[in-house]
Amino acid sequence: MRCQNDVKRTNLRHKDPFQMNSLIQIYYAQLRQKLSDVDLCAQENVLSGKGGPFAARLALFSVNEEGSRSLLTEFPHATNKVLETGIASNHAEAQSLVPETVGLLKKQLRHIKQERPKDRPIIVLFSSAQPCWACLTKIEILARQLIQEELIKPKNFVLLYGATYTDTEITAGFHDYAYALDFFNVVKDPPSEASLIQYTTSPFAQAPEHVQAAFKVNPAVTAVLTLNHRTLGLGQDRRNDQDLFHTAECTAMHEASRTLKAEGQATPWNLHGSHLYTLNPKIGPLTYSECQWAAVEHITSLSGAAPVPPQATMQYQESCDLSNRSFSALLVKGFNTPNAVTHVLHDACFANLAQKAWAQHPSHILYNGLEAGDSLTIEQKTAFNRLFCPETLPIEP
Ligand SMILES: [Zn+2]
Incomplete structure:
Protein backbone atom coordinates (compact mmCIF):
# COMPACT_ATOMS: atom_id res chain seq x y z
CA MET A 1 0.00 0.00 0.00
CA ASP A 176 -25.59 -1.68 -18.37
CA TYR A 177 -28.72 0.36 -19.05
CA ALA A 178 -30.95 -2.70 -19.34
CA TYR A 179 -29.86 -3.91 -15.88
CA ALA A 180 -30.16 -0.42 -14.45
CA LEU A 181 -33.72 -0.01 -15.65
CA ASP A 182 -34.67 -3.57 -14.71
CA PHE A 183 -33.56 -2.82 -11.17
CA PHE A 184 -36.63 -0.64 -10.74
CA ASN A 185 -38.70 -3.84 -10.83
CA VAL A 186 -37.36 -4.90 -7.46
CA VAL A 187 -39.27 -2.14 -5.70
CA LYS A 188 -42.57 -3.10 -7.27
CA ASP A 189 -44.86 -5.16 -5.11
CA PRO A 190 -45.49 -7.67 -6.56
CA PRO A 191 -42.45 -7.40 -8.83
CA SER A 192 -43.11 -6.87 -12.51
CA GLU A 193 -43.44 -10.02 -14.61
CA ALA A 194 -41.44 -8.21 -17.27
CA SER A 195 -38.34 -8.19 -15.08
CA LEU A 196 -35.21 -10.12 -16.00
CA ILE A 197 -35.58 -12.22 -12.84
CA GLN A 198 -38.82 -13.75 -11.65
CA TYR A 199 -39.25 -13.05 -7.94
CA THR A 200 -41.94 -15.01 -6.13
CA THR A 201 -42.86 -16.18 -2.63
CA SER A 202 -43.83 -19.69 -1.61
CA PRO A 203 -44.48 -21.74 1.53
CA PHE A 204 -41.37 -23.68 2.54
CA ALA A 205 -43.31 -26.94 2.42
CA GLN A 206 -43.96 -26.44 -1.31
CA ALA A 207 -40.28 -26.10 -2.21
CA PRO A 208 -38.73 -29.12 -4.00
CA GLU A 209 -37.68 -31.84 -1.60
CA HIS A 210 -34.00 -31.54 -2.41
CA VAL A 211 -34.18 -27.82 -1.63
CA GLN A 212 -35.90 -28.43 1.71
CA ALA A 213 -33.28 -31.06 2.52
CA ALA A 214 -30.45 -28.64 1.69
CA PHE A 215 -31.79 -26.08 4.18
CA LYS A 216 -32.16 -28.74 6.87
CA VAL A 217 -28.52 -29.89 6.67
CA ASN A 218 -27.39 -26.78 8.52
CA PRO A 219 -29.67 -24.27 10.28
CA ALA A 220 -27.21 -21.48 9.43
CA VAL A 221 -27.93 -21.97 5.72
CA THR A 222 -30.62 -19.49 4.70
CA ALA A 223 -30.13 -19.45 0.91
CA VAL A 224 -29.83 -22.31 -1.58
CA LEU A 225 -29.03 -22.06 -5.27
CA THR A 226 -30.05 -24.87 -7.59
CA LEU A 227 -29.26 -25.42 -11.27
CA ASN A 228 -30.85 -28.20 -13.28
CA HIS A 229 -32.20 -29.81 -10.08
CA ARG A 230 -28.71 -29.83 -8.59
CA THR A 231 -27.93 -28.02 -5.35
CA LEU A 232 -24.96 -25.90 -6.33
CA GLY A 233 -24.66 -23.29 -3.59
CA LEU A 234 -25.44 -23.23 0.14
CA GLY A 235 -25.45 -19.72 1.57
CA GLN A 236 -24.80 -18.55 5.09
CA ASP A 237 -24.60 -14.93 6.16
CA ARG A 238 -20.83 -14.35 6.21
CA ARG A 239 -20.84 -10.63 6.96
CA ASN A 240 -18.75 -9.15 9.75
CA ASP A 241 -17.03 -5.87 10.69
CA GLN A 242 -15.01 -5.84 7.47
CA ASP A 243 -17.11 -7.90 5.06
CA LEU A 244 -20.39 -6.08 4.49
CA PHE A 245 -21.56 -7.81 1.33
CA HIS A 246 -21.52 -11.59 1.78
CA THR A 247 -25.16 -12.05 2.61
CA ALA A 248 -26.44 -15.63 2.49
CA GLU A 249 -27.82 -15.12 -1.03
CA CYS A 250 -24.54 -13.71 -2.37
CA THR A 251 -22.58 -16.47 -0.65
CA ALA A 252 -24.77 -19.13 -2.28
CA MET A 253 -24.26 -17.57 -5.73
CA HIS A 254 -20.51 -17.25 -5.32
CA GLU A 255 -20.20 -20.80 -4.03
CA ALA A 256 -22.10 -22.04 -7.08
CA SER A 257 -19.75 -20.20 -9.45
CA ARG A 258 -16.69 -21.48 -7.59
CA THR A 259 -17.99 -25.03 -7.93
CA LEU A 260 -18.52 -24.63 -11.69
CA LYS A 261 -15.07 -23.10 -12.07
CA ALA A 262 -13.48 -25.99 -10.16
CA GLU A 263 -15.29 -28.38 -12.50
CA GLY A 264 -13.75 -26.64 -15.50
CA GLN A 265 -16.86 -24.88 -16.76
CA ALA A 266 -15.89 -22.21 -19.30
CA THR A 267 -18.25 -19.50 -18.01
CA PRO A 268 -18.74 -20.19 -14.29
CA TRP A 269 -20.05 -16.65 -13.70
CA ASN A 270 -23.09 -17.48 -15.81
CA LEU A 271 -25.71 -19.24 -13.66
CA HIS A 272 -28.37 -19.03 -16.35
CA GLY A 273 -31.36 -21.20 -15.55
CA SER A 274 -30.62 -21.26 -11.83
CA HIS A 275 -33.12 -20.80 -9.01
CA LEU A 276 -32.21 -19.04 -5.78
CA TYR A 277 -34.29 -20.00 -2.74
CA THR A 278 -34.02 -17.85 0.36
CA LEU A 279 -35.58 -17.68 3.81
CA ASN A 280 -35.28 -13.89 3.49
CA PRO A 281 -38.87 -12.64 3.36
CA LYS A 282 -37.98 -9.67 1.11
CA ILE A 283 -34.78 -9.54 -0.88
CA GLY A 284 -32.89 -6.28 -1.13
CA PRO A 285 -31.11 -4.40 -3.92
CA LEU A 286 -27.81 -6.21 -3.39
CA THR A 287 -29.29 -9.66 -3.91
CA TYR A 288 -31.33 -8.56 -6.92
CA SER A 289 -28.48 -6.84 -8.73
CA GLU A 290 -26.03 -9.67 -8.01
CA CYS A 291 -28.60 -12.07 -9.44
CA GLN A 292 -28.82 -9.91 -12.58
CA TRP A 293 -25.12 -10.34 -13.31
CA ALA A 294 -25.14 -14.05 -12.50
CA ALA A 295 -28.17 -14.50 -14.81
CA VAL A 296 -30.19 -16.17 -12.05
CA GLU A 297 -33.59 -16.88 -13.54
CA HIS A 298 -35.81 -17.18 -10.51
CA ILE A 299 -35.71 -16.07 -6.86
CA THR A 300 -38.16 -17.48 -4.33
CA SER A 301 -38.63 -16.25 -0.77
CA LEU A 302 -39.74 -19.24 1.29
CA SER A 303 -42.03 -18.65 4.24
CA GLY A 304 -42.89 -20.85 7.21
CA ALA A 305 -39.57 -22.68 7.43
CA ALA A 306 -39.08 -24.46 10.74
CA PRO A 307 -37.24 -23.66 12.85
CA VAL A 308 -37.37 -19.92 12.24
CA PRO A 309 -33.78 -18.67 11.99
CA PRO A 310 -32.56 -16.48 14.86
CA GLN A 311 -32.26 -12.70 14.50
CA ALA A 312 -34.51 -13.02 11.48
CA THR A 313 -34.95 -9.35 10.73
CA MET A 314 -31.38 -8.05 10.99
CA GLN A 315 -29.96 -11.21 9.49
CA TYR A 316 -31.57 -10.44 6.16
CA GLN A 317 -31.16 -6.66 6.13
CA GLU A 318 -28.61 -5.48 3.56
CA SER A 319 -28.15 -1.95 4.91
CA CYS A 320 -27.34 -1.31 8.57
CA ASP A 321 -30.14 1.21 9.02
CA LEU A 322 -32.92 0.37 6.57
CA SER A 323 -35.18 -2.55 5.75
CA ASN A 324 -34.57 -4.12 2.35
CA ARG A 325 -37.82 -2.63 1.10
CA SER A 326 -36.87 0.89 2.25
CA PHE A 327 -33.31 0.54 0.96
CA SER A 328 -34.50 -0.40 -2.53
CA ALA A 329 -37.02 2.43 -2.53
ZN1 LIG B 1 -20.55 -3.39 -10.86
Whole structure:
Protein backbone atom coordinates (compact mmCIF):
# COMPACT_ATOMS: atom_id res chain seq x y z
CA MET A 1 0.00 0.00 0.00
CA ARG A 2 1.19 3.46 -0.79
CA CYS A 3 0.81 5.90 2.06
CA GLN A 4 1.37 9.57 1.68
CA ASN A 5 1.12 11.97 4.52
CA ASP A 6 0.46 15.59 3.87
CA VAL A 7 1.41 15.36 0.21
CA LYS A 8 -0.79 18.29 -0.65
CA ARG A 9 -1.96 21.08 1.57
CA THR A 10 -4.01 23.90 0.25
CA ASN A 11 -5.80 26.51 2.29
CA LEU A 12 -9.48 26.90 1.59
CA ARG A 13 -9.28 30.50 2.79
CA HIS A 14 -12.69 31.91 3.43
CA LYS A 15 -14.76 29.00 2.24
CA ASP A 16 -16.38 26.56 4.63
CA PRO A 17 -13.72 23.85 4.72
CA PHE A 18 -16.24 21.10 5.20
CA GLN A 19 -18.53 21.99 2.31
CA MET A 20 -18.20 19.26 -0.28
CA ASN A 21 -18.96 21.61 -3.15
CA SER A 22 -16.16 23.93 -2.04
CA LEU A 23 -13.74 21.05 -1.86
CA ILE A 24 -14.68 19.83 -5.31
CA GLN A 25 -14.29 23.30 -6.80
CA ILE A 26 -10.79 23.58 -5.36
CA TYR A 27 -9.50 20.08 -5.86
CA TYR A 28 -11.11 19.09 -9.14
CA ALA A 29 -7.79 19.03 -11.03
CA GLN A 30 -6.25 16.57 -8.55
CA LEU A 31 -9.39 14.45 -8.53
CA ARG A 32 -9.33 14.36 -12.34
CA GLN A 33 -5.67 13.34 -12.32
CA LYS A 34 -6.29 10.50 -9.90
CA LEU A 35 -9.22 9.27 -12.00
CA SER A 36 -6.95 9.40 -15.03
CA ASP A 37 -4.46 7.18 -13.17
CA VAL A 38 -7.25 4.67 -12.62
CA ASP A 39 -7.97 4.73 -16.37
CA LEU A 40 -4.31 3.88 -17.03
CA CYS A 41 -4.56 0.96 -14.62
CA ALA A 42 -7.65 -0.31 -16.44
CA GLN A 43 -5.83 0.11 -19.76
CA GLU A 44 -2.93 -1.96 -18.43
CA ASN A 45 -5.43 -4.64 -17.37
CA VAL A 46 -6.56 -4.88 -20.99
CA LEU A 47 -3.13 -4.71 -22.64
CA SER A 48 -1.71 -7.37 -20.32
CA GLY A 49 -4.61 -9.68 -21.14
CA LYS A 50 -5.76 -9.93 -17.53
CA GLY A 51 -9.36 -8.89 -18.08
CA GLY A 52 -11.89 -6.22 -18.88
CA PRO A 53 -11.35 -2.45 -19.18
CA PHE A 54 -12.36 -1.50 -15.68
CA ALA A 55 -10.45 -0.32 -12.59
CA ALA A 56 -11.19 1.46 -9.34
CA ARG A 57 -9.35 2.84 -6.35
CA LEU A 58 -10.34 3.95 -2.88
CA ALA A 59 -8.61 6.96 -1.28
CA LEU A 60 -8.92 8.61 2.10
CA PHE A 61 -8.53 12.35 2.52
CA SER A 62 -8.80 14.49 5.61
CA VAL A 63 -9.68 18.17 5.99
CA ASN A 64 -8.80 20.03 9.18
CA GLU A 65 -10.50 23.00 10.78
CA GLU A 66 -8.38 25.49 8.84
CA GLY A 67 -9.35 23.86 5.60
CA SER A 68 -6.07 22.12 4.83
CA ARG A 69 -6.59 18.90 2.99
CA SER A 70 -4.35 15.86 3.31
CA LEU A 71 -4.32 12.74 1.22
CA LEU A 72 -3.88 10.10 3.90
CA THR A 73 -4.03 6.87 1.95
CA GLU A 74 -4.48 5.59 -1.54
CA PHE A 75 -5.46 1.94 -1.37
CA PRO A 76 -4.26 -0.42 -4.11
CA HIS A 77 -5.76 -0.18 -7.57
CA ALA A 78 -8.43 -2.82 -8.13
CA THR A 79 -9.44 -4.29 -11.46
CA ASN A 80 -12.29 -6.37 -12.76
CA LYS A 81 -11.85 -9.98 -11.62
CA VAL A 82 -14.82 -11.72 -13.24
CA LEU A 83 -12.70 -13.79 -15.63
CA GLU A 84 -10.08 -14.58 -13.00
CA THR A 85 -12.42 -15.63 -10.19
CA GLY A 86 -15.44 -16.83 -12.14
CA ILE A 87 -17.77 -14.71 -10.03
CA ALA A 88 -20.14 -12.47 -11.97
CA SER A 89 -20.12 -9.47 -9.65
CA ASN A 90 -16.40 -9.19 -9.02
CA HIS A 91 -16.29 -5.82 -10.71
CA ALA A 92 -13.47 -3.35 -10.14
CA GLU A 93 -15.46 -1.23 -7.66
CA ALA A 94 -16.36 -4.31 -5.63
CA GLN A 95 -12.72 -5.40 -5.67
CA SER A 96 -11.75 -2.00 -4.28
CA LEU A 97 -14.03 -2.67 -1.29
CA VAL A 98 -12.80 -6.14 -0.30
CA PRO A 99 -12.76 -6.90 3.46
CA GLU A 100 -9.02 -6.26 3.83
CA THR A 101 -9.41 -2.73 2.41
CA VAL A 102 -12.54 -1.99 4.44
CA GLY A 103 -10.72 -3.18 7.57
CA LEU A 104 -7.74 -0.87 6.91
CA LEU A 105 -10.06 2.02 6.06
CA LYS A 106 -12.00 1.62 9.30
CA LYS A 107 -8.78 1.40 11.28
CA GLN A 108 -7.60 4.70 9.84
CA LEU A 109 -10.96 6.37 10.38
CA ARG A 110 -11.01 5.25 14.01
CA HIS A 111 -7.51 6.63 14.42
CA ILE A 112 -8.59 10.03 13.03
CA LYS A 113 -11.63 10.05 15.29
CA GLN A 114 -9.50 9.35 18.34
CA GLU A 115 -6.45 11.51 17.58
CA ARG A 116 -7.89 14.39 15.55
CA PRO A 117 -11.61 14.46 16.33
CA LYS A 118 -12.12 17.87 14.67
CA ASP A 119 -10.77 16.72 11.32
CA ARG A 120 -13.25 15.66 8.65
CA PRO A 121 -12.38 12.43 6.82
CA ILE A 122 -13.52 12.25 3.20
CA ILE A 123 -13.47 9.02 1.22
CA VAL A 124 -13.30 9.03 -2.57
CA LEU A 125 -13.88 5.96 -4.70
CA PHE A 126 -12.44 6.54 -8.17
CA SER A 127 -14.01 4.27 -10.79
CA SER A 128 -13.10 4.18 -14.46
CA ALA A 129 -16.75 3.58 -15.37
CA GLN A 130 -20.24 4.33 -14.07
CA PRO A 131 -20.91 1.57 -11.53
CA CYS A 132 -23.66 -0.98 -11.98
CA TRP A 133 -26.42 -1.39 -9.44
CA ALA A 134 -24.57 -4.11 -7.54
CA CYS A 135 -21.57 -1.82 -7.07
CA LEU A 136 -23.65 1.28 -6.33
CA THR A 137 -25.48 -0.72 -3.67
CA LYS A 138 -22.22 -1.88 -2.10
CA ILE A 139 -20.87 1.68 -2.03
CA GLU A 140 -24.02 2.95 -0.34
CA ILE A 141 -24.00 0.03 2.15
CA LEU A 142 -20.42 0.85 3.16
CA ALA A 143 -21.08 4.59 3.38
CA ARG A 144 -24.14 4.05 5.58
CA GLN A 145 -22.21 1.67 7.82
CA LEU A 146 -19.37 4.19 8.30
CA ILE A 147 -21.90 6.91 9.12
CA GLN A 148 -23.66 4.68 11.63
CA GLU A 149 -20.32 4.01 13.30
CA GLU A 150 -19.80 7.80 13.37
CA LEU A 151 -16.60 7.51 11.34
CA ILE A 152 -17.70 9.83 8.50
CA LYS A 153 -20.43 12.38 7.89
CA PRO A 154 -23.22 11.93 5.30
CA LYS A 155 -22.16 12.91 1.76
CA ASN A 156 -18.50 12.59 2.73
CA PHE A 157 -18.23 9.37 0.72
CA VAL A 158 -17.66 10.48 -2.86
CA LEU A 159 -17.95 8.30 -5.95
CA LEU A 160 -16.15 9.81 -8.97
CA TYR A 161 -16.46 7.88 -12.22
CA GLY A 162 -15.34 8.32 -15.83
CA ALA A 163 -17.06 6.39 -18.62
CA THR A 164 -20.84 6.55 -18.58
CA TYR A 165 -23.13 3.60 -19.34
CA THR A 166 -23.44 5.07 -22.84
CA ASP A 167 -19.65 5.24 -23.28
CA THR A 168 -19.30 1.68 -21.99
CA GLU A 169 -21.97 0.45 -24.38
CA ILE A 170 -20.67 2.21 -27.48
CA THR A 171 -16.94 1.81 -26.87
CA ALA A 172 -16.60 -1.44 -24.92
CA GLY A 173 -19.82 -3.28 -25.81
CA PHE A 174 -21.23 -3.90 -22.33
CA HIS A 175 -24.91 -3.20 -21.77
CA ASP A 176 -25.59 -1.68 -18.37
CA TYR A 177 -28.72 0.36 -19.05
CA ALA A 178 -30.95 -2.70 -19.34
CA TYR A 179 -29.86 -3.91 -15.88
CA ALA A 180 -30.16 -0.42 -14.45
CA LEU A 181 -33.72 -0.01 -15.65
CA ASP A 182 -34.67 -3.57 -14.71
CA PHE A 183 -33.56 -2.82 -11.17
CA PHE A 184 -36.63 -0.64 -10.74
CA ASN A 185 -38.70 -3.84 -10.83
CA VAL A 186 -37.36 -4.90 -7.46
CA VAL A 187 -39.27 -2.14 -5.70
CA LYS A 188 -42.57 -3.10 -7.27
CA ASP A 189 -44.86 -5.16 -5.11
CA PRO A 190 -45.49 -7.67 -6.56
CA PRO A 191 -42.45 -7.40 -8.83
CA SER A 192 -43.11 -6.87 -12.51
CA GLU A 193 -43.44 -10.02 -14.61
CA ALA A 194 -41.44 -8.21 -17.27
CA SER A 195 -38.34 -8.19 -15.08
CA LEU A 196 -35.21 -10.12 -16.00
CA ILE A 197 -35.58 -12.22 -12.84
CA GLN A 198 -38.82 -13.75 -11.65
CA TYR A 199 -39.25 -13.05 -7.94
CA THR A 200 -41.94 -15.01 -6.13
CA THR A 201 -42.86 -16.18 -2.63
CA SER A 202 -43.83 -19.69 -1.61
CA PRO A 203 -44.48 -21.74 1.53
CA PHE A 204 -41.37 -23.68 2.54
CA ALA A 205 -43.31 -26.94 2.42
CA GLN A 206 -43.96 -26.44 -1.31
CA ALA A 207 -40.28 -26.10 -2.21
CA PRO A 208 -38.73 -29.12 -4.00
CA GLU A 209 -37.68 -31.84 -1.60
CA HIS A 210 -34.00 -31.54 -2.41
CA VAL A 211 -34.18 -27.82 -1.63
CA GLN A 212 -35.90 -28.43 1.71
CA ALA A 213 -33.28 -31.06 2.52
CA ALA A 214 -30.45 -28.64 1.69
CA PHE A 215 -31.79 -26.08 4.18
CA LYS A 216 -32.16 -28.74 6.87
CA VAL A 217 -28.52 -29.89 6.67
CA ASN A 218 -27.39 -26.78 8.52
CA PRO A 219 -29.67 -24.27 10.28
CA ALA A 220 -27.21 -21.48 9.43
CA VAL A 221 -27.93 -21.97 5.72
CA THR A 222 -30.62 -19.49 4.70
CA ALA A 223 -30.13 -19.45 0.91
CA VAL A 224 -29.83 -22.31 -1.58
CA LEU A 225 -29.03 -22.06 -5.27
CA THR A 226 -30.05 -24.87 -7.59
CA LEU A 227 -29.26 -25.42 -11.27
CA ASN A 228 -30.85 -28.20 -13.28
CA HIS A 229 -32.20 -29.81 -10.08
CA ARG A 230 -28.71 -29.83 -8.59
CA THR A 231 -27.93 -28.02 -5.35
CA LEU A 232 -24.96 -25.90 -6.33
CA GLY A 233 -24.66 -23.29 -3.59
CA LEU A 234 -25.44 -23.23 0.14
CA GLY A 235 -25.45 -19.72 1.57
CA GLN A 236 -24.80 -18.55 5.09
CA ASP A 237 -24.60 -14.93 6.16
CA ARG A 238 -20.83 -14.35 6.21
CA ARG A 239 -20.84 -10.63 6.96
CA ASN A 240 -18.75 -9.15 9.75
CA ASP A 241 -17.03 -5.87 10.69
CA GLN A 242 -15.01 -5.84 7.47
CA ASP A 243 -17.11 -7.90 5.06
CA LEU A 244 -20.39 -6.08 4.49
CA PHE A 245 -21.56 -7.81 1.33
CA HIS A 246 -21.52 -11.59 1.78
CA THR A 247 -25.16 -12.05 2.61
CA ALA A 248 -26.44 -15.63 2.49
CA GLU A 249 -27.82 -15.12 -1.03
CA CYS A 250 -24.54 -13.71 -2.37
CA THR A 251 -22.58 -16.47 -0.65
CA ALA A 252 -24.77 -19.13 -2.28
CA MET A 253 -24.26 -17.57 -5.73
CA HIS A 254 -20.51 -17.25 -5.32
CA GLU A 255 -20.20 -20.80 -4.03
CA ALA A 256 -22.10 -22.04 -7.08
CA SER A 257 -19.75 -20.20 -9.45
CA ARG A 258 -16.69 -21.48 -7.59
CA THR A 259 -17.99 -25.03 -7.93
CA LEU A 260 -18.52 -24.63 -11.69
CA LYS A 261 -15.07 -23.10 -12.07
CA ALA A 262 -13.48 -25.99 -10.16
CA GLU A 263 -15.29 -28.38 -12.50
CA GLY A 264 -13.75 -26.64 -15.50
CA GLN A 265 -16.86 -24.88 -16.76
CA ALA A 266 -15.89 -22.21 -19.30
CA THR A 267 -18.25 -19.50 -18.01
CA PRO A 268 -18.74 -20.19 -14.29
CA TRP A 269 -20.05 -16.65 -13.70
CA ASN A 270 -23.09 -17.48 -15.81
CA LEU A 271 -25.71 -19.24 -13.66
CA HIS A 272 -28.37 -19.03 -16.35
CA GLY A 273 -31.36 -21.20 -15.55
CA SER A 274 -30.62 -21.26 -11.83
CA HIS A 275 -33.12 -20.80 -9.01
CA LEU A 276 -32.21 -19.04 -5.78
CA TYR A 277 -34.29 -20.00 -2.74
CA THR A 278 -34.02 -17.85 0.36
CA LEU A 279 -35.58 -17.68 3.81
CA ASN A 280 -35.28 -13.89 3.49
CA PRO A 281 -38.87 -12.64 3.36
CA LYS A 282 -37.98 -9.67 1.11
CA ILE A 283 -34.78 -9.54 -0.88
CA GLY A 284 -32.89 -6.28 -1.13
CA PRO A 285 -31.11 -4.40 -3.92
CA LEU A 286 -27.81 -6.21 -3.39
CA THR A 287 -29.29 -9.66 -3.91
CA TYR A 288 -31.33 -8.56 -6.92
CA SER A 289 -28.48 -6.84 -8.73
CA GLU A 290 -26.03 -9.67 -8.01
CA CYS A 291 -28.60 -12.07 -9.44
CA GLN A 292 -28.82 -9.91 -12.58
CA TRP A 293 -25.12 -10.34 -13.31
CA ALA A 294 -25.14 -14.05 -12.50
CA ALA A 295 -28.17 -14.50 -14.81
CA VAL A 296 -30.19 -16.17 -12.05
CA GLU A 297 -33.59 -16.88 -13.54
CA HIS A 298 -35.81 -17.18 -10.51
CA ILE A 299 -35.71 -16.07 -6.86
CA THR A 300 -38.16 -17.48 -4.33
CA SER A 301 -38.63 -16.25 -0.77
CA LEU A 302 -39.74 -19.24 1.29
CA SER A 303 -42.03 -18.65 4.24
CA GLY A 304 -42.89 -20.85 7.21
CA ALA A 305 -39.57 -22.68 7.43
CA ALA A 306 -39.08 -24.46 10.74
CA PRO A 307 -37.24 -23.66 12.85
CA VAL A 308 -37.37 -19.92 12.24
CA PRO A 309 -33.78 -18.67 11.99
CA PRO A 310 -32.56 -16.48 14.86
CA GLN A 311 -32.26 -12.70 14.50
CA ALA A 312 -34.51 -13.02 11.48
CA THR A 313 -34.95 -9.35 10.73
CA MET A 314 -31.38 -8.05 10.99
CA GLN A 315 -29.96 -11.21 9.49
CA TYR A 316 -31.57 -10.44 6.16
CA GLN A 317 -31.16 -6.66 6.13
CA GLU A 318 -28.61 -5.48 3.56
CA SER A 319 -28.15 -1.95 4.91
CA CYS A 320 -27.34 -1.31 8.57
CA ASP A 321 -30.14 1.21 9.02
CA LEU A 322 -32.92 0.37 6.57
CA SER A 323 -35.18 -2.55 5.75
CA ASN A 324 -34.57 -4.12 2.35
CA ARG A 325 -37.82 -2.63 1.10
CA SER A 326 -36.87 0.89 2.25
CA PHE A 327 -33.31 0.54 0.96
CA SER A 328 -34.50 -0.40 -2.53
CA ALA A 329 -37.02 2.43 -2.53
CA LEU A 330 -34.32 4.90 -1.48
CA LEU A 331 -31.84 3.86 -4.17
CA VAL A 332 -34.24 4.18 -7.07
CA LYS A 333 -34.77 7.83 -6.16
CA GLY A 334 -31.20 8.50 -7.25
CA PHE A 335 -28.12 10.07 -5.69
CA ASN A 336 -27.21 13.55 -4.48
CA THR A 337 -30.66 13.65 -2.93
CA PRO A 338 -31.41 14.10 0.78
CA ASN A 339 -31.80 10.33 1.08
CA ALA A 340 -28.77 8.57 -0.39
CA VAL A 341 -25.57 9.30 1.53
CA THR A 342 -23.07 8.81 -1.32
CA HIS A 343 -22.06 11.94 -3.25
CA VAL A 344 -21.84 11.00 -6.95
CA LEU A 345 -19.66 12.86 -9.43
CA HIS A 346 -18.92 12.30 -13.10
CA ASP A 347 -15.92 13.55 -15.07
CA ALA A 348 -17.05 14.59 -18.54
CA CYS A 349 -13.40 15.06 -19.61
CA PHE A 350 -12.49 11.41 -18.97
CA ALA A 351 -10.20 10.05 -21.70
CA ASN A 352 -11.52 6.47 -21.44
CA LEU A 353 -8.26 4.97 -22.71
CA ALA A 354 -8.98 1.52 -21.29
CA GLN A 355 -12.24 0.98 -23.13
CA LYS A 356 -10.71 2.26 -26.36
CA ALA A 357 -7.86 -0.23 -25.89
CA TRP A 358 -10.42 -2.96 -25.22
CA ALA A 359 -12.22 -2.18 -28.49
CA GLN A 360 -8.94 -2.60 -30.36
CA HIS A 361 -7.71 -5.65 -28.47
CA PRO A 362 -7.86 -8.92 -30.45
CA SER A 363 -9.15 -10.99 -27.52
CA HIS A 364 -11.93 -8.71 -26.37
CA ILE A 365 -15.19 -10.55 -25.79
CA LEU A 366 -18.48 -9.86 -24.07
CA TYR A 367 -17.67 -12.27 -21.27
CA ASN A 368 -20.61 -11.41 -19.11
CA GLY A 369 -23.88 -9.56 -19.10
CA LEU A 370 -26.62 -9.13 -21.65
CA GLU A 371 -25.67 -9.81 -25.27
CA ALA A 372 -27.97 -7.21 -26.71
CA GLY A 373 -28.61 -3.64 -25.75
CA ASP A 374 -32.00 -2.30 -24.94
CA SER A 375 -34.79 -0.41 -26.58
CA LEU A 376 -34.39 2.70 -24.47
CA THR A 377 -34.46 6.03 -26.20
CA ILE A 378 -31.78 8.67 -25.77
CA GLU A 379 -34.32 10.74 -23.83
CA GLN A 380 -34.95 7.88 -21.37
CA LYS A 381 -31.24 7.36 -20.86
CA THR A 382 -30.70 11.06 -20.32
CA ALA A 383 -33.47 11.16 -17.72
CA PHE A 384 -31.92 8.19 -15.94
CA ASN A 385 -28.51 9.81 -15.90
CA ARG A 386 -29.92 13.01 -14.48
CA LEU A 387 -31.17 10.98 -11.55
CA PHE A 388 -28.00 9.02 -10.96
CA CYS A 389 -25.13 11.29 -11.92
CA PRO A 390 -26.47 14.80 -11.44
CA GLU A 391 -23.09 16.44 -10.81
CA THR A 392 -19.99 16.73 -12.96
CA LEU A 393 -16.46 17.70 -12.13
CA PRO A 394 -15.67 21.31 -13.13
CA ILE A 395 -14.12 21.70 -16.58
CA GLU A 396 -10.88 23.61 -17.03
CA PRO A 397 -11.54 27.32 -17.56
ZN1 LIG B 1 -20.55 -3.39 -10.86
